[in-house]
Structures are given as C-alpha cells and as structure tokens.
Amino acid sequence: MNMIDKPKKAGPGKRGMIFAEPTIFERGAPGRQGYSLPEDEIPAADPAKEIDAALLRHEAPLLPEVSELDVVRHFTRLSQWNYSIDTGLTPLGSCTMKYNPKVNEEVARMSGFVKLHPQAPVADIQGALELMFHLQHYLAVISGMDAATLQPAAGAQGEFAGLLMIRAHHAAQGNPRKKILIPDSAHGTNPASAAACGYKVVTLKTGPDGVLSADAVAAAMDEETAGIMITNPNTLGLFETHMAEIAKLVHDKGGLVYCDGANQNALVGMARVGDMGVDVLHFNLHKTFTTPHGGGGPGSGAVAVKKVLEPYLPVPTVVRRGEHFDWDYDRPKSIGKVKAFFGNFGMLVRAYTYIREMGAEGLRQVSQRAVLNANYVRKSLEADFHLAYPQVCMHECVFSDKIQKKFGVTTADIAKRMMDYGYHPPTIYFPLVVPGALMVETTETESPQTLDRFIKAMKEIARECREEPETVKAAPHVPKVRRLDEVKAAKEPKFVYVPKNP
Amino acid sequence: MNFPEDLKYTTEHEWVRIEGDVATVGITDYAQEQLGDIVFVELPEEEETIDKGDTFGVVESTKSVSDLYVPLTGAVVETNDPLLDSPEIINEDPYGEGWMIRIKLKKPEEVKELLDAKAYQKLIEEEEEA
Numbered sequence: 001m002n003m004i005d006k007p008k009k010a011g012p013g014k015r016g017m018i019f020a021e022p023t024i025f026e027r028g029a030p031g032r033q034g035y036s037l038p039e040d041e042i043p044a045a046d047p048a049k050e051i052d053a054a055l056l057r058h059e060a061p062l063l064p065e066v067s068e069l070d071v072v073r074h075f076t077r078l079s080q081w082n083y084s085i086d087t088g089l090t091p092l093g094s095c096t097m098k099y100n101p102k103v104n105e106e107v108a109r110m111s112g113f114v115k116l117h118p119q120a121p122v123a124d125i126q127g128a129l130e131l132m133f134h135l136q137h138y139l140a141v142i143s144g145m146d147a148a149t150l151q152p153a154a155g156a157q158g159e160f161a162g163l164l165m166i167r168a169h170h171a172a173q174g175n176p177r178k179k180i181l182i183p184d185s186a187h188g189t190n191p192a193s194a195a196a197c198g199y200k201v202v203t204l205k206t207g208p209d210g211v212l213s214a215d216a217v218a219a220a221m222d223e224e225t226a227g228i229m230i231t232n233p234n235t236l237g238l239f240e241t242h243m244a245e246i247a248k249l250v251h252d253k254g255g256l257v258y259c260d261g262a263n264q265n266a267l268v269g270m271a272r273v274g275d276m277g278v279d280v281l282h283f284n285l286h287k288t289f290t291t292p293h294g295g296g297g298p299g300s301g302a303v304a305v306k307k308v309l310e311p312y313l314p315v316p317t318v319v320r321r322g323e324h325f326d327w328d329y330d331r332p333k334s335i336g337k338v339k340a341f342f343g344n345f346g347m348l349v350r351a352y353t354y355i356r357e358m359g360a361e362g363l364r365q366v367s368q369r370a371v372l373n374a375n376y377v378r379k380s381l382e383a384d385f386h387l388a389y390p391q392v393c394m395h396e397c398v399f400s401d402k403i404q405k406k407f408g409v410t411t412a413d414i415a416k417r418m419m420d421y422g423y424h425p426p427t428i429y430f431p432l433v434v435p436g437a438l439m440v441e442t443t444e445t446e447s448p449q450t451l452d453r454f455i456k457a458m459k460e461i462a463r464e465c466r467e468e469p470e471t472v473k474a475a476p477h478v479p480k481v482r483r484l485d486e487v488k489a490a491k492e493p494k495f496v497y498v499p500k501n502p
Numbered sequence: 503m504n505f506p507e508d509l510k511y512t513t514e515h516e517w518v519r520i521e522g523d524v525a526t527v528g529i530t531d532y533a534q535e536q537l538g539d540i541v542f543v544e545l546p547e548e549e550e551t552i553d554k555g556d557t558f559g560v561v562e563s564t565k566s567v568s569d570l571y572v573p574l575t576g577a578v579v580e581t582n583d584p585l586l587d588s589p590e591i592i593n594e595d596p597y598g599e600g601w602m603i604r605i606k607l608k609k610p611e612e613v614k615e616l617l618d619a620k621a622y623q624k625l626i627e628e629e630e631e632a
Contacts (some may be wrong), residue, residue: 412565435630487564487590
C-alpha cells in the first residue's frame with residue numbers, strides 16, 4: 001500500500017508549521033501567575049467564617065497556573081489548527097456556511113450598539129429600536145409574511161416559538177389539537193420542537209421524486225392535526241413543488257402551515273413562502289443573512305407570521321408610535337417571552353447591515369448564485385458520485401457512497417480523505433432518507449475557481465476509491481491527528497482533566 | 503447479510519420472533535450495518551403498554567440517532583438491559599444477544615401485517631436501488 005503523506009496538487013492543504021500543543025493544564029508551573037494586582041484596600045474575609053463548613057472546600061481547585069504569554073501562545077496555537085470559512089470552503093450541506101462580510105462586524109462593533117444596556121430607557125435606545133423595527137419589516141417583506149419577531153435565539157427556538165403560536169391559535173378556538181405532520185425530508189429539529197410543544201409527530205414519506213405529494217398530506221390530515229412543518233427547499237436540496245396544494249389541504253381542515261426556513265438561501269428575492277400558503281416561518285439569520293455561526297455564534301432565529309398568528313407573537317414587539325419607536329408589551333394573546341430581553345441583538349445588527357448592503361437585487365443574486373453553484377457541483381460530479389435524486393437541485397445537492405461501497409469505501413472514509421486535500425468535510429449521513437448521504441452546499445460566496453479546485457479534488461478522491469481504496473480507508477493522512485476512535489469517544493467521553501503526575 | 507426465515511420483519515427494520523403470545527424484538531442485520539458502530543441505546547420501562555407504530559426507544563451510532571418502532575401492540579414484559587452498558591452487542595449479534603424487548607401481545611392479529619424474510623429482503627433491495 002502506498003501511504004500518501006503529502007497532499008495531492010488538487011487541494012490547498014499543506015502541512016505547514018503546526019505546533020504540538022498540550023492542554024492548558026499541562027502548560028505553566030506551580031505558582032505561576034499571569035497578572036499582578038495592587039494590594040486590595042478592602043480587608044479579606046475568612047471563608048471559614050462566612051461559609052457553612054459542609055460547603056467549604058479544603059483543597060484549592062485544580063486550575064491552570066500560567067503566565068499571560070502561556071495563555072496567548074496556547075490559544076493562538078489552537079486557533080491555528082482551526083478551519084473556518086475565512087480559511088477555506090466549508091461545504092456543509094444544510095448549514096449554509098457562507099462568508100460573513102466584515103462590514104457586518106464593523107457595524108456591530110459601533111459603540112452605540114455595543115455599549116447598550118438591555119434595560120436602558122426607550123428614549124436612549126431609539127436607534128436600536130429603529131433597526132429592529134426595520135429588520136422585522138424586511139424579513140416579513142422578503143418572505144411574504146405580515147409580521148415578525150426577532151427574539152428566538154436560533155432556528156430550533158424559532159420552531160418552538162412558531163409552534164407555540166400555532167398551539168395558541170388552536171387553543172383560542174377551543175381545541176389545541178394533537179398532531180403535527182412532518183415529512184421525512186424535514187430538518188431533524190422539527191419533530192423535536194413539535195414534541196416539546198406537546199404534539200404527536202406523524203411522519204410523512206417523501207415521494208419517489210424526493211418531494212412531498214399532496215396525496216400523502218391528504219391521507220394524513222384531519223381535524224385533530226394542528227398543522228404541518230415542512231422544510232422548503234427540503235433536506236434533499238429539492239423545492240417542494242406541491243407546497244401551495246398542500247397548504248390548501250391543511251387549511252381546509254383548519255390546520256396551519258409551518259415552514260422551516262433554514263434553507264431560505266435558495267429562495268430570498270426569488271420566491272416568497274408567504275405566497276405558497278405558509279402561515280409561519282423561521283429564518284436562520286446565521287445562515288441566510290450572514291451572521292456568524294459554527295463556533296462564532298450565537299445564532300438568531302427570527303420568526304415571521306401571517307395576520308392569523310400576529311396576536312400571539314412573543315412580547316415585546318417593536319412598534320412605531322409617530323416619530324418614535326417603542327416596546328409593545330400590551331399583547332394579551334402573546335405566547336410570552338421565549339428569551340431573556342430581546343434576542344441576540346448583535347446578530348440583528350449584522351443581518352440588518354447585510355440586507356441594506358445587498359439590497360433587493362443583491363439578495364436575488366444570492367439565491368441565483370447559490371443554486372447555480374450547487375448545480376455546477378452536482379453536474380460536475382454526477383459521474384463520480386451517485387446522486388440519490390438526479391434532478392436539478394436548489395442550493396445543495398446530496399450524493400451518496402453507493403458507487404464507492406463496491407470498493408469497500410464508505411461516506412465516512414471519503415469525508416476523512418477530503419481533509420487530506422484541505423477541505424472541511426461536507427455533512428454526512430444526513431438526510432437520513434439517503435443511505436450514506438454526502439451533502440454538499442457551497443453557497444453563493446465561492447468563486448468558480450474555488451469550485452473547480454474542489455471538484456478536481458473530489459474527482460481525484462473518486463479515482464482513489466477505485467484504484468487505491470486502502471488510501472481512502474486509512475485517511476486522513478495529513479492532518480495533525482489521524483483517524484480518531486469515534487466509538488470510544490462516544491462511549492467513554494472524558495470531560496475532566498486528570499493530571500498525569502498528581 | 504443474514505435474514506433468518508423464522509423471523510418476521512417490519513418496514514422500519516425491526517425483526518420479531520413470535521413464541522406463543524410473546525414477541526421478541528430487535529433490529530435487523532441490515533439496520534445495524536446501516537447504523538454502523540452503535541454507542542447508545544435507550545429502552546422502555548417494563549410493564550408499559552405500547553401501541554404498534556409508536557416509538558419504544560432510541561438507538562444511536564457514530565453516524566446518527568434513530569427511533570425504534572413498536573412492531574406489535576402489547577405490554578413490555580422484559581428488556582435486554584445488558585445492551586445499556588454494551589450496545590455493541592447489537593452490531594455483533596443482532597438476532598441473538600442483541601434482542602431489545604419482549605412484548606406480551608394484546609392484538610395477536612397484527613402479526614399478519616408483518617413481512618416475512620423474503621418480503622423484507624425485497625424491501626431492502628428496493629431501498630438500495632433508490
């Protein structure tokens with residue numbers, strides 16, 4: 001077997017200067033300190049006199065004893081191991097890992113935003129309220145809805161808030177109902193959110209063409225069903241073409257339609273889910289509207305609703321009263337608060353900046369290019385990797401390891417090998433409806449040159465699977481750490497540092 | 503892959519062994535292979551009444567988390583608790599030591615709705631084709 005220890009030419013990955021770095025506990029020395037403070041003017045209290053003996057600690061906690069330079073080197077070295085969207089393509093399907101423009105950061109760091117206190121009087125935060133007021137409006141306009149809340153912390157909490165509103169709507173008619181329909185191509189958080197809201201989940205099977213049929217909905221929809229949660233485009237990267245018909249079936253039985261909007265990067269500026277009969281939708285501002293995520297978070301899961309659900313929006317909403325902006329807490333039908341204060345405000349500033357920076361035409365191009373890039377990758381690799389659904393896709397495409405399995409190579413092996421070529425692996429083994437799924441979403445922010453290099457690397461890996469499968473099965477060969485024992489890591493996780501020489 | 507003739511199967515990849523009015527349930531060889539290395543399993547409480555089609559537990563591998571579906575309505579009379587500490591038994595011996603629960607049947611007529619080995623094998627071939 002020819003062990004590859006150098007990356008092939010196709011990818012950007014080179015080993016470079018990578019430092020070994022222990023845990024921070026293994027740095028430093030006993031008694032070393034990273035600071036020196038002036039003597040305290042306040043007399044020290046004796047813990048033994050202040051705290052109950054049973055609660056008193058008798059040994060000092062095990063903490064790192066390090067200098068400032070130890071700390072700086074430690075974390076700087078760790079940061080050099082990091083792979084991020086600022087270092088390379090991150091083709092994680094379903095995650096929309098697009099570039100986060102630096103202008104967002106510039107604006108979010110303006111002192112007028114950064115130094116706000118959440119309990120500041122309304123008169124002192126007019127600019128922040130104005131920004132939130134307009135962002136609510138933009139999101140409603142972009143999705144064809146009537147109103148929005150910016151409060152939910154991220155997508156799954158947006159789902160939870162949306163479902164609570166659906167429940168409140170039904171409860172107001174005298175029956176909160178019992179079930180929610182969810183197709184098997186929806187995001188995995190959908191069933192969890194429905195269950196958390198007290199609903200029984202009815203799973204609907206995707207049709208042979210990868211989309212949900214109206215017949216499947218008609219067969220399951222009844223007057224004990226509160227509504228449907230549908231991800232559009234779905235997790236196969238396909239547009240749910242029967243959406244309007246499905247919405248009518250659900251509405252005819254008094255149900256409501258929830259759209260998981262995590263995949264709005266394929267639709268903004270092109271199609272509005274509000275026009276397809278959707279009653280409530282969450283956005284992932286950290287996907288579609290370029291606020292950081294994947295370690296850089298927090299997320300932000302704004303929710304837009306039609307008139308029918310507007311009375312139930314979380315409090316407070318932001319309203320305009322004449323020339324001024326204000327919180328509106330006087331909403332008796334509201335589901336209440338879903339998060340402390342007003343949402344992840346810094347993310348709202350970034351999303352607002354992005355929308356203003358792009359404008360309507362720019363946002364339209366986002367979707368067009370995201371879809372074009374995904375289809376370029378799909379078409380370029382269709383002979384190398386099996387496509388579960390070969391038709392034109394939206395913003396992402398789902399390959400599988402069906403061809404490579406014949407050579408004993410699995411999706412996990414291919415993902416590991418991609419690291420040798422300098423690429424973050426894509427989303428794997430999701431969606432569950434495709435065995436051995438390998439889900440690629442490059443987003444609109446990657447150039448044709450970057451895509452071509454990626455495609456070349458993937459073709460090279462496909463060749464290796466045929467001609468030298470052992471190389472792929474033993475990957476990765478280049479990264480600082482090689483293949484990890486994932487079973488052991490899952491079964492015997494170690495969360496606490498234990499000193500080797502205590 | 504192995505699909506014993508004396509077992510019944512579900513479209514959700516559970517197997518069922520009927521002995522009198524008690525059904526032993528596990529997941530198939532195909533299911534364990536698809537999941538890969540199993541690292542965690544959650545089983546129901548004994549005595550609980552469970553309805554066909556409901557979930558009775560969860561199985562988690564390094565790849566994914568999957569629900570386990572009740573193949574036949576009844577009461578859970580026994581669970582295979584060694585799996586909780588050693589879920590890898592499911593990978594090693596899915597039809598033997600890897601069994602998950604025993605159900606005392608309340609609606610024995612439901613057995614007719616299960617698949618035989620041949621029909622289940624056909625189902626898998628179709629899934630593989632898709």
